Amino acid sequence: MPTYHYRCKNCGYDFTKVQSFTDDPVTVCPECHEEQVRKVYSAVPIEFKGHGFYRTDGASHSSSK
Incomplete structure (x- = not known):
């Protein structure tokens, strides 16, 4: 189950549930x-x-010009 973060706008109390x-x-x-x-x-x-x-992962560097 997910955990949610709450904050009270009145007193500023932070809590999770x-x-x-x-x-x-x-x-x-x-x-x-x-x-x-x-x-x-x-x-x-x-x-x-x-x-x-990443750019270096598994790239084939063939120089076919």
Whole structure:
């Protein structure tokens, strides 16, 4: 199940929660109990593994001129 990062706009409390895709998002802050919680979105890291991702990987250097 995915882990979501939340932040309260009222008090600034940051927290994470493991939720299913079908679960409703958290809207009430567990600290100040206000309905000011929003999901925090961030870039997902991408890792290129294996051959073929770099200019030097598996390139055939034939000089047919």
